[in-house]
Each structure stands twice: as structure tokens, then as C-alpha cells.
Amino acid sequence: MHARAIPCSGQPLPVIGLGTWRGFDVGGTPAELPQRGEVLAALLGSGGTVVDSSPMYGSAEQVVGELLERGGSRGRAFVATKVWTSGRQAGIEQMERSLRLLRTQHVDLLQVHNLVDWRTHLATLREWKAQGRISYIGVTHYTDDAHGALEEAMRAEPLDFVQFNYSVADRAAEQRLLPLAAERGVAVLVNLPFGGGKVLRGLRRQPLPAWAQEIGCASWNQLLLKFVLSQPAVTCVIPGTSSPGHMRDNAAAGTGELPPPAFWRARLAALGL
Template identity: 25%
Template sequence: MDTRPLGTTGTDVTEVGLGTWEIGGDWGDVAERRAREAIRAALDSGITFLDTADVYGDGRSERLIREVLADRDEEPFVATKAGRRLDPHVAGEYTEANLRRFVDDSRERLGVETLELVQLHCPPTDVYYQPETFEALETLRDEDRIDHYGVSVERVEEALKAVEYPGVETVQIIFNPFRQRPRETFFREAAARNVGVVVRVPLASGLLTGALSADTEFPENDHRNFNRDGDAFDVGETFAGVPYEDGLEAVDAVEPLVPDGMSMAQFTLRWILDHDAVSTVIPGSSSPEHVRDNVAAAALPHLSADRHAAVREVYDEFVREHVHQRW
């Protein structure tokens, strides 16, 4: 699998990484054995970028990564996140003391002295207007608790504000055929500043796999059930913010655009990777087979200009009104 530079970190990472929210929590019950198998499948497939967070399963995801890596020779780049443990989750609590506590807990769970990359975990917008928060991250880097820091954002405006801080080396953002706004101003700005772009929610919570239908039922502890209206966290994290029924209509319009021999999930990942500003895309899965299929998307040929234009037309017709100005 080809690699791309992760901003100014000095590390090249595989075009397809692994997101581990699904094996941590909020996606129904995933057995630890199955979660470990998914991580092993990612490593076996050559993936060198793993993304996690301290709140995924209350630290479960970080712990499982440590346990799997303990028995492996690979040394993937592991990125984690901090901030969502705050209660209340307010900008004023993004302090040096709290961030140091979160970072130290993640260091322990991951079994490392220094975290390779820490990302603020979708903080309130006001955090991006608090220089002291980013000064705190600088201090943690000076103390060798972290090597690099970045942000995980909900909105394009937050991403644009974050990259004004010279220490921010990466931005994690939702981007897929149903969330196209980042490819406008933000991608240009990220490229100009050499900021790494990590794409999350690439498959719109499974919508863009083509495997869901109006009859699909989700477990009670699956965010695709309990967060459809944003009751637990930002609704943009669930089906990329697209109302489910409208999303299914949009999927029906995308399906004829998928070339023979390519799954819809692979088509979606290839569409994302066709944007040069993207450093890596991090689909999550608890299925080793799906992990391998996702990795295979990186080797597929670029999509034609006509197919990209057709995807934009689907977006404009079915999706834009629901998401474009909101995120």
C-alpha cells in the first residue's frame, strides 16, 4: 500500500488506516476477541496508522491496541484523542492540568512513554479561540509526553481556525461523498500549510457501503440507533449527519456509478483518496474481511473526472441541503 506524508510529523503513513471507535464502543456489542482480530488484520494488511481515543469504550480501544502490539513486531503510528472525558464538556476545562491527566492516562493504557499524536477530541468551538489550550499542548510536547498534536473537528470553520496555530500538525475531519465541504477552502489551506488531513467517518456509518436498508435494525447501544437526532453527541457523527431515509436515496443514486469489480465501500474510499490533500482515511470495522477490502481500495485506479462530477451531482440533489452549511 502506498504511503503519504502526515503533515510535518516526519512520518509517512498508509493511505488507508484503521479507526477503532467501532471496536471501543457505541456500535453494538463487539467481543474483545473480534476486536483483536480486526487490529491484527489491519497490521497483516500493512496498515501503519491506527486511530483511537481515550473515551472509546472508556479506554478499551487503547488497551486492546497495546495488547495486540505487545505480540507483534510492527510499530504503527498510533494517534489518540483527549478532551471528551470532561464533564461538563466545556471550553474552560481544556486546561493544561486536565490535558496532562488525560495524556498520562492514555500513555499508561497504550503502554508508551510518549504518545505519537494527540488530537483534541471535537472540543467546543470556543477552544479554538483559547491560545492557552494550544500552549498547554506545547508544554506537554516539551515534557516529552507527546511527540505531535492536532485536532479532530466537527466543522470546517474549526479546522480553518485550528491551523492558524503553528503547532497543529494534523486535522481530523469528516469527509466523504455525503460531506464534501472540506474539499473547498479547507483542503487548499491544509495543503498550503502542510497540515496532515485524517479523514474519519468515510463510509457515513455504513450508509456508503450499500449494505443498509430501510429494514436494517440497529442495537440499542449502537449510535446509529440512539444518536440519529444528536441526542448523545454531534449528529454529524452518525450517517455523516444525513437523515437516514434521504441517505438511502442518495446511496441508490451512487450505486450505478460504481465500476464493475469494485464495492461501494471501495468506491467511496477511492473517491476520498483521489483528493491529494488527504493523508490517510480511517474506516473502522470489527470484521477482518472488511478491513482487508478497505485496504484493497488504495490499489484501485483513480476514478474518472466524469464519475467525480456525477458524485457531485448526487450530493447536490440529495445531500447538500442537509449538511453543507451546517458543518
């Protein structure tokens, strides 16, 4: 799998990761755990490392922590989670709980989820980074109407990562966020790369275009993920899934040719996108 450097450190990060919203909120149904373990194994076996979670995602942190420990694969994963509350002390307590659920003393990336009280939490995150409890800090959101607030945070603070929505169906991030991330040397995680799924469901009703084979795409998932990766400012894409097969399919998008933005314009227009 291709990897792109985290700008602030130079550490290479594989370009396809895993989001755990909904799909990993299965802590109350133990029978579902083996399949989620297979998803993690498929990610790591394909060369991916990034696993993104949050306290907002129900039992996902607990499930990720248990499965990584059970599989002996914590050292191979780049674990990202978030703080999603208001107030300094509440944030500290929530982050301490996240580390316990993830069964680790160190998290690779801690992000302020949906910019909730971000100025307060970023101060704490800098302290934790200085203490070696986390390696990187960032902020996140998932809607276009929050892009202005994300831009404000990116200009106000030196961030390691920013996470936001970008897809063939929603290209607003091309206007300001992607150029700003490149300018300021901030790594980008992309969520909702299938546009929430609606576009993907529609595309699956039609055959892949012949030109998809030119860039090594065997599925619509791979085509849409390669589109996101056409932006050089994107460091890693984190589609969510609870299917090992889908995880392997998604991971394959991180291999082979990754055409630049100019490749896509006319081809996507011909598809009505």
C-alpha cells in the same frame, strides 16, 4: 498500500487506517477481544498503520493497548489518540491515563478532540512534543458546523494534523478545509468517510457500476474510500470497523489507481450522488 507524506516531516503514512469508536469499546467483554485483534492484524497485514482512538471511546484505548502488546505489533502501528476535557491539569492527567491504557511511553499523534479547550491543550502538547513524548499534534472535529472553528485553529496555530469529516455524501470540506490544509502543510485524517453509514447502506442495495472495475474497486466500501483519497490533501482515511473482513476490504481501497477529483463528478452524478 499507497502512502502519503506527512507534510511537516516527510514521514510516509499509509492511506487507509482504522478508527476505533464503538467497534473497540469492548473492554468489558473479553470474548470480543480476539476478533478485534484480528482487525488490527488485518490492518497491519494489509500495509496500514494508523489506529485512531480517544478517551471518549469508552474502553477502546485499553483494548488497543492490550491487543497491540499481545500481538507484539506496537512498533508497527502509528497510534493516535486525543485529549477530551477542559483545563490544563485535567488534560495532563487524561493524557497520562491514555498512555497507561495504551501501554506505551510515546504516542505518535495526540489531538485535541472536538476542539475542547484547544488553546490550553495545544500549549501542553507542544511541551510533550519537545520532550519526545509525542511525535505530532493536531485538532479534530466531525461535523460541518465546526468547520469554521477548525479553520480558525488551523490559521491560529502551526499544526501537524487536522481531522475532520469528508465523504461522497458530505463534501463541505472541499470548500475551505482541504485547500487550507494543503496551503499550510497540515496532514489530514478523514473520519466518517461513509457519511455515517446511511449512504453506504443505500448503495449496497444496487450493483457496483461497471466503471468501478476500471479503478480496481470490488465493493462500495472501496469505491467510497477511493473517492475520499481522490483529494491530494487527504493523508489517511480512518473508517471504523469491528470486522476483520471489512478491514481487509477497506484496506484494498488504498491500492491500485486513485483517480483525481475530475474522474468522479459525472460518474457520481449518474448515481444520484
